[in-house]
Amino acid sequence: MAKPTTDQGVTTAAGSARTHAPLIELRNVTKVYGGRVLSRNATVALDDVSLTVAGDTPQIISVVGESGSGKTTLASLLMGFISPTSGTILYQGSDVASLGGARMREFRRDVQAVFQDPFSVFNPFYRVDHVLTVPIAKFRLAKSRADRHDLMVSALETVGLRADETLGRYPHQLSGGQRQRVTVARALMMRPKLIVADEPVSMVDASLRATILESLRTVNQTLKVPILYITHDLGTAYHVSDHILVMYRGTIVEAGDVESVISAPKHPYTQLLIDSIPWPDPQRPWGQERTGRGEKVTVPEDHHGCRFADRCPAVMARCVENAPPPYLTGPDHAATCFLHAEQPALPKERLSELLTVSAPKS
Numbered sequence: 001m002a003k004p005t006t007d008q009g010v011t012t013a014a015g016s017a018r019t020h021a022p023l024i025e026l027r028n029v030t031k032v033y034g035g036r037v038l039s040r041n042a043t044v045a046l047d048d049v050s051l052t053v054a055g056d057t058p059q060i061i062s063v064v065g066e067s068g069s070g071k072t073t074l075a076s077l078l079m080g081f082i083s084p085t086s087g088t089i090l091y092q093g094s095d096v097a098s099l100g101g102a103r104m105r106e107f108r109r110d111v112q113a114v115f116q117d118p119f120s121v122f123n124p125f126y127r128v129d130h131v132l133t134v135p136i137a138k139f140r141l142a143k144s145r146a147d148r149h150d151l152m153v154s155a156l157e158t159v160g161l162r163a164d165e166t167l168g169r170y171p172h173q174l175s176g177g178q179r180q181r182v183t184v185a186r187a188l189m190m191r192p193k194l195i196v197a198d199e200p201v202s203m204v205d206a207s208l209r210a211t212i213l214e215s216l217r218t219v220n221q222t223l224k225v226p227i228l229y230i231t232h233d234l235g236t237a238y239h240v241s242d243h244i245l246v247m248y249r250g251t252i253v254e255a256g257d258v259e260s261v262i263s264a265p266k267h268p269y270t271q272l273l274i275d276s277i278p279w280p281d282p283q284r285p286w287g288q289e290r291t292g293r294g295e296k297v298t299v300p301e302d303h304h305g306c307r308f309a310d311r312c313p314a315v316m317a318r319c320v321e322n323a324p325p326p327y328l329t330g331p332d333h334a335a336t337c338f339l340h341a342e343q344p345a346l347p348k349e350r351l352s353e354l355l356t357v358s359a360p361k362s
């Protein structure tokens with residue numbers, strides 16, 4: 001399988017070469033809220049992140065991290081809802097900031113969102129059909145009423161809903177899980193090239209989560225749509241995704257094949273995340289300490305090194321001097337941590353190559 005690289009067919013003009021460009025590319029993107037980077041009220045939500053979603057490999061990539069790590073900011077940037085403070089976001093090679101009307105519509109159609117709150121999408125005064133018929137009309141997805149009906153039925157069936165039990169009802173007559181699956185159906189009607197699902201199951205009962213995740217997986221597998229699954233829940237990330245990105249305070253600290261990252265996490269932060277979960281596996285100790293003690297280091301508040309240094313049990317003097325690059329800890333696994341400095345370093349721009357089936361050459 002061809003791996004995406006940052007110079008693969010990228011062009012800034014909306015020309016024929018754009019079809020070879022990755023679907024979405026974040027290049028050295030920083031997002032600061034509340035002022036400039038150095039101002040007192042500023043929050044650096046995303047710090048120099050590069051990420052490529054090729055769009056031609058039907059995989060599920062999870063983005064995990066604790067609250068405030070920048071997951072939603074990353075998702076909002078990818079969908080063009082907010083602009084970066086610095087860096088560039090490209091859609092098929094064109095800067096999203098300069099997309100014209102027709103290209104912007106194409107972008108809006110290609111990248112679909114499934115939000116955390118399944119209530120927010122519905123107007124309680126309209127039947128459920130409304131959230132499906134509006135995009136059909138807006139994007140001219142059907143030629144006739146019969147076409148429109150068929151499209152809705154088939155989308156609902158793909159997510160495991162029966163049209164006769166869904167259409168014609170008001171939102172309050174559906175369960176939270178059914179409502180969320182209608183929003184997945186709405187996204188897939190658009191034949192998107194990417195679905196960004198931001199905490200899609202965090203507001204529904206645990207008993208319904210599996211059905212929603214299953215419907216996302218079905219969409220991914222039957223329609224070959226890549227999905228970016230944003231979550232703070234490592235357990236569901238492990239179950240649904242092929243690859244995983246772990247974020248900490250606006251940076252990507254670990255990335256790779258989900259099995260490899262969860263079974264053998266290399267970054268002390270990921271280890272902490274995983275060890276704080278009571279996995280149903282007696283072989284996996286809970287709350288263990290893996291890295292051993294670090295050096296006696298005073299971590300100044302304004303240092304420019306690793307953002308995890310002040311919490312890291314394995315902190316070393318060099319961690320507060322410089323920020324580490326990602327190191328390749330396996331063929332499909334990298335950790336942004338000096339504990340692995342004997343491994344080959346990977347430029348951050350190439351981290352996304354780990355999120356495809358084959359691994360990059362070091």
Ligand SMILES: Nc1ncnc2c1ncn2[C@@H]1O[C@H](COP(=O)(O)OP(=O)(O)OP(=O)(O)O)[C@@H](O)[C@H]1O
Nearest residue numbers: 033034043045066067068069070071072073074232
């Ligand atoms: N509109 C905003 N204005 C100011 N600060 C913001 C804004 N949105 C997010 N932030 C801050 O940016 C940082 C990253 O927030 P973000 O919502 O991206 O994190 P998250 O990982 O998605 O968190 P959660 O899991 O709680 O949703 C946080 O410190 C947050 O307080």
